[in-house]
Each structure stands twice: as C-alpha cells, then as structure tokens.
Amino acid sequence: MSLPHVLLALLGRGPASGWDLGTRLAKDPALGWDADLAQVYPALRRLLRGGFVALRRRRSSKGPPRREYRLTAAGRREFREWLAEPLALPKPHAASLVRLAFLERRPPEARLASLHLYRDLLADELERASSGTTAARRRRLLLLEAELAWADAEAAAILSGRTLSKEPR
Amino acid sequence: MSLPHVLLALLGRGPASGWDLGTRLAKDPALGWDADLAQVYPALRRLLRGGFVALRRRRSSKGPPRREYRLTAAGRREFREWLAEPLALPKPHAASLVRLAFLERRPPEARLASLHLYRDLLADELERASSGTTAARRRRLLLLEAELAWADAEAAAILSGRTLSKEPR
DNA sequence: CCTCGGTATATAAATCTTTATATACTTTCC
DNA sequence: GGAAAGTATATAAAGATTTATATACCGAGG
Numbered sequence: 401m402s403l404p405h406v407l408l409a410l411l412g413r414g415p416a417s418g419w420d421l422g423t424r425l426a427k428d429p430a431l432g433w434d435a436d437l438a439q440v441y442p443a444l445r446r447l448l449r450g451g452f453v454a455l456r457r458r459r460s461s462k463g464p465p466r467r468e469y470r471l472t473a474a475g476r477r478e479f480r481e482w483l484a485e486p487l488a489l490p491k492p493h494a495a496s497l498v499r500l501a502f503l504e505r506r507p508p509e510a511r512l513a514s515l516h517l518y519r520d521l522l523a524d525e526l527e528r529a530s531s532g533t534t535a536a537r538r539r540r541l542l543l544l545e546a547e548l549a550w551a552d553a554e555a556a557a558i559l560s561g562r563t564l565s566k567e568p569r
Numbered sequence: 570m571s572l573p574h575v576l577l578a579l580l581g582r583g584p585a586s587g588w589d590l591g592t593r594l595a596k597d598p599a600l601g602w603d604a605d606l607a608q609v610y611p612a613l614r615r616l617l618r619g620g621f622v623a624l625r626r627r628r629s630s631k632g633p634p635r636r637e638y639r640l641t642a643a644g645r646r647e648f649r650e651w652l653a654e655p656l657a658l659p660k661p662h663a664a665s666l667v668r669l670a671f672l673e674r675r676p677p678e679a680r681l682a683s684l685h686l687y688r689d690l691l692a693d694e695l696e697r698a699s700s701g702t703t704a705a706r707r708r709r710l711l712l713l714e715a716e717l718a719w720a721d722a723e724a725a726a727i728l729s730g731r732t733l734s735k736e737p738r
Numbered sequence: 739c740c741t742c743g744g745t746a747t748a749t750a751a752a753t754c755t756t757t758a759t760a761t762a763c764t765t766t767c768c
Numbered sequence: 769g770g771a772a773a774g775t776a777t778a779t780a781a782a783g784a785t786t787t788a789t790a791t792a793c794c795g796a797g798g
Contacts, residue, residue, distance in 0.1 A: 402664045403784080409671050419746050432666020439785060441748060462794050464746050483671055484679065487687040489694055490663030495571045496656045497601020501705040502578050505652060518656040525658055536670035539719045546715035550708045572754080588776050608755060610778060633763050633776050739798100746792080755784070764775080 415470035584639035
C-alpha cells in the first residue's frame with residue numbers, strides 16, 4: 401500500500417539501487433516496513449514511470465551494473481505530502497501474536513518453553529537495537545524492553561504455579 | 570498466510586458464522602490479526618472443502634439465514650499443530666511506523682502535532698483495552714503504556730527545545 | 739580452472755488483502 | 769407504507785506480497 405512512499409523516504413538519504421533499498425529494508429526493523437526484492441524492483445519501475453525518481457546506470461566493481469535511482473523534485477514533494485498524513489494506530493497482523501493470544505490453550509510446560517524462546521528473540525533484538533538516536537529507535541527500544549519485562553513476568557507466573565491466566569473464552 | 574488458522578482458533582470458542590468471525594477479528598486488537606469479511610468468506614469455504622470445519626444453516630431472527638461453522642476433529646488437530654509452531658518476532662508493517670521513522674524530517678510544530686494526535690489514539694486504545702485476563706491482553710496493555718510514555722517523552726523533549734533527535738541519515 | 743558466495747537485476751506464479759459492489763431479510767422509526 | 773439501520777452472505781477487480789526461479793558479474797579459495 402505504501403511501499404513506493406517508503407522507497408521515496410529511503411531515497412531521501414541519497415541515491416540507491418534496488419538492491420541497496422532491499423537490504424536496508426530488511427536490516428532496519430525500526431523502520432516499520434519490510435519488503436522483498438521482488439517487490440522493490442517493480443515498485444521502482446512504477447516510480448520511474450511516474451517521474452518520482454530518475455535512473456542512472458553505473459558500473460560496479462563487483463557484480464553486474466547497478467541501476468541507481470535518485471529522487472526528483474516531484475518525488476520529494478510526493479514524499480513530503482505522504483509524510484504529513486496523520487498517524488493511525490497500526491493494526492497488528494502477525495501469526496506470532498495470534499499464537500500468543502491462544503497461549504493458554506497449551507499445557508504449562510509448552511507455554512513456558514514458547515515464552516522462553518520468544519524472550520530470547522526479544523533479548524537478541526534488544527541488543528542489536530541499542531542506540532536510540534531517533535524517535536523511532538527510542539520507541540523501538542522502549543517497546544522491546546517492555547515486552548521483555550512482560551515475557552519474564554509471564555514465565556515467572558507460570559513457574560510459581562499461580563497461573564494468573566484464564567482460558568480465553 | 571494464516572487467516573485460516575486464525576479462524577480455526579476463533580471457532581475453538583464455539584460455532585460461529587462468517588459475520589461473527591469478521592466482527593470478532595475487527596473488535597479484538599489483542600488478537601493480533603484483522604481481516605475483512607470479503608476475506609473471511611472465501612477462507613471459510615476453503616476450510617469447509619478441506620474438511621476442517623462443518624457447516625450448518627440456521628434461520629436467524631433478524632437478517633438472512635446464518636451459515637454457522639464448527640470445528641471438526643481435523644480442524645482441531647490442524648489448529649493445535651499450528652499453535653505449537655515456534656514464535657517469531659513479528660516484522661512491523663505499518664505506514665504509521667514509517668512516518669514515525671521519518672518524523673525528524675518535519676518541522677518541530679508538525680512533529681509535536683503528530684505526536685499529540687498519536688498520543689491521544691494510544692490513550693483511547695489503552696482505556697478500551699484495560700482488563701488483562703490473558704497473557705496476550707496483559708502484553709498489549711504493557712506495550713500501550715510503554716508507547717504512551719514514549720510519546721509523552723518525545724513531545725516533552727521537543728517542547729523543551731532540546732530536540733535530542735538527529736536527522737535520520 | 740571451477741565452484742562458491744556475495745552482489746545485482748528481474749519475471750512468473752501463487753497467494754493474500756483491500757475496495758467496491760450487489761443482494762436480501764428484519765426491525766424500528768417516521 | 770417507506771426509509772433507514774443492522775445483520776448477513778457473497779463476488780469481482782484491483783493491488784500488494786511471497787515464493788520460486790533465472791540470469792549475470794566478480795573475487796577468493798581449493
């Protein structure tokens with residue numbers, strides 16, 4: 401729905417190829433978007449046809465020639481307008497969250513095991529994320545910390561026998 | 570990708586029609602999934618063809634006849650297996666988060682206005698969410714509280730002039 | 739020399755999701 | 769009696785995303 405705008409945003413930090421954009425998307429979880437290369441290439445084409453980016457081919461020391469895109473004035477304007485649209489609460493859309501929502505359907509040992517695994521993922525992510533130089537990064541840090549605390553509390557509650565939890569109706 | 574499994578999960582709480590499932594999905598944000606009715610109906614058909622649910626038509630006191638689906642043994646098994654799969658960190662995928670990631674590109678007054686709007690959305694959601702009877706609900710509460718605190722801190726930082734923030738590269 | 743791994747671009751097919759539209763039955767209010 | 773609102777099902781079309789596959793260039797290691 402808004403991959404083209406995300407790409408315009410990233411191109412605001414300087415010219416880049418489809419490959420660059422794809423790897424940046426994949427590596428920066430604070431960004432709030434991820435997309436496969438197979439989606440990035442067609443999106444760049446559409447942006448090019450729309451006049452929002454310009455293309456320059458450049459030889460690369462390694463690999464085939466790069467197609468570097470850079471913002472045009474129209475692209476910059478389009479991005480600024482999109483950026484100014486009001487923020488909405490994101491609706492979560494993740495299989496993991498659904499599994500969490502039905503955690504209580506599973507036996508206590510399985511619940512504990514799942515929580516521990518998840519907790520470790522969170523801890524890893526927190527380590528890699530640490531360094532909050534922008535609002536979005538600070539947000540991500542805080543949320544990861546809160547979720548880590550939650551996971552520990554849930555695990556402790558299971559261990560202490562007092563489940564605290566009711567079957568979801 | 571896993572809407573069918575989400576529907577199986579919801580059907581575990583008792584028989585329901587497509588309409589029921591659609592409204593439950595829309596109303597419960599702790600669930601971690603949302604889907605349009607236009608997606609629910611075909612998904613139920615596929616589940617029916619696959620033998621995971623059974624159908625019974627029932628007259629309704631209001632509106633056209635309901636098609637109520639209930640889990641079969643196969644559906645229950647399929648759900649349990651899906652539920653046992655390991656939890657992964659959800660990759661965010663929301664335009665709002667991308668806008669947040671480029672907040673620093675906007676002038677301070679606009680930043681502040683956006684944050685205030687977002688803050689109010691969070692506060693509303695927090696009020697409607699309060700009552701954590703399951704792990705998933707407790708998680709959602711904690712995360713909303715953490716995000717609210719973040720939004721307030723960012724707004725305060727902008728107001729006090731010390732922006733604390735660097736342009737994203 | 740040849741394969742492997744990383745860089746780089748791209749398309750096809752399948753699947754998932756959103757948006758728009760259509761239909762129909764019932765109750766309630768005017 | 770008619771319009772509106774809520775319940776209920778459904779399809780078509782468009783758009784987004786994932787998965788699979790293909791190609792090609794370069795350097796390093798065996």
